Amino acid sequence: MTRVPDPAAVPSVAVEGLTRTFGAVTALSDLTVAMPQGVVGLVGANGAGKSTLIKILLGLLPATSGRAQVLGLDCATDGLAIRRRVGYMPESDCLPPDVSATELVVHLARMSGLPTAVARERTADTLRHVGLYEERYRPIGGYSTGMKQRVKLAQALVHDPQLVLLDEPTNGLDPAGRDEMLALIQRISSDFSIAVVVTSHLLGELERIADHVVVIESGVLQRSTSTAEATGLSGVLLVEVTDRGPELVARLRAAGSQVATAGSADSFTVDLTDERVLDAVQGGAADLGVGLVRMQHRRHHLTEIFSDRTEGDRARH
Numbered sequence: 001m002t003r004v005p006d007p008a009a010v011p012s013v014a015v016e017g018l019t020r021t022f023g024a025v026t027a028l029s030d031l032t033v034a035m036p037q038g039v040v041g042l043v044g045a046n047g048a049g050k051s052t053l054i055k056i057l058l059g060l061l062p063a064t065s066g067r068a069q070v071l072g073l074d075c076a077t078d079g080l081a082i083r084r085r086v087g088y089m090p091e092s093d094c095l096p097p098d099v100s101a102t103e104l105v106v107h108l109a110r111m112s113g114l115p116t117a118v119a120r121e122r123t124a125d126t127l128r129h130v131g132l133y134e135e136r137y138r139p140i141g142g143y144s145t146g147m148k149q150r151v152k153l154a155q156a157l158v159h160d161p162q163l164v165l166l167d168e169p170t171n172g173l174d175p176a177g178r179d180e181m182l183a184l185i186q187r188i189s190s191d192f193s194i195a196v197v198v199t200s201h202l203l204g205e206l207e208r209i210a211d212h213v214v215v216i217e218s219g220v221l222q223r224s225t226s227t228a229e230a231t232g233l234s235g236v237l238l239v240e241v242t243d244r245g246p247e248l249v250a251r252l253r254a255a256g257s258q259v260a261t262a263g264s265a266d267s268f269t270v271d272l273t274d275e276r277v278l279d280a281v282q283g284g285a286a287d288l289g290v291g292l293v294r295m296q297h298r299r300h301h302l303t304e305i306f307s308d309r310t311e312g313d314r315a316r317h
Contacts, residue, residue, distance in 0.1 A: 013034070018066035018068055019031070041199075048219065166196065
């Protein structure tokens with residue numbers, strides 16, 4: 001009998017020395033990383049190894065070498081137990097067009113081991129949660145892309161998992177649809193205490209929702225860090241004034257500050273070398289009689305993880 005550890009006491013995912021090859025192609029290379037509870041963003045371009053990693057985590061694909069655990073369970077030996085406790089939202093459009101969302105989600109809930117009555121009750125609740133309750137009896141073939149993504153999310157949640165793996169959940173969605181999907185993902189974690197691993201190549205999205213970010217490239221771990229650490233305060237001050245921005249910029253440059261424009265005449269950035277820069281901005285604005293709309297310390301962005309690495313690669317070459 002498999003012993004089930006307390007999910008709160010272990011990382012949602014932990015891999016050590018994980019390697020997977022397909023002939024001469026190495027999809028994952030000596031990958032060692034722990035993904036904590038909460039929302040973890042798994043970042044990488046197409047071909048980085050994200051899908052291979054997910055298949056191994058679900059117990060559907062054996063590793064060539066190394067170990068992988070999900071919720072403390074061994075992916076090599078406890079695949080069935082893992083799939084009982086994990087929900088998976090695939091990237092591909094794999095929904096049958098001639099059945100309703102209710103029929104599909106009930107069927108998959110029963111496959112997860114729920115009795116029929118419980119499966120129907122859970123399906124209704126889950127479809128309401130993802131915003132498809134009013135459309136639940138319509139054939140899926142008539143759904144929009146956003147509605148289909150919500151069906152895939154619903155089937156991943158219906159059996160009340162401890163962890164969900166979401167593969168590119170915002171694919172094909174317009175900006176409003178992306179915002180709604182990201183809000184749903186945040187609620188999964190915050191309201192239902194379900195651990196989330198979400199793959200995406202859109203760093204701005206992960207910056208909004210992820211507590212932790214894991215970056216892999218060509219199957220190799222590049223970085224694993226909390227989002228708060230990765231997006232910490234930079235050495236740049238963002239400034240916006242009501243008017244006369246070019247005059248204030250000229251004054252700051254004359255005083256020796258490094259200033260760059262930021263999209264409009266009255267917005268700019270200043271290198272924050274020391275606290276005297278703050279005094280110079282405030283004093284200059286007061287002397288010119290203009291109002292300060294914004295003066296704040298800029299945070300780093302996740303995209304800088306990649307730009308910094310690219311510059312480092314170029315320097316080494």
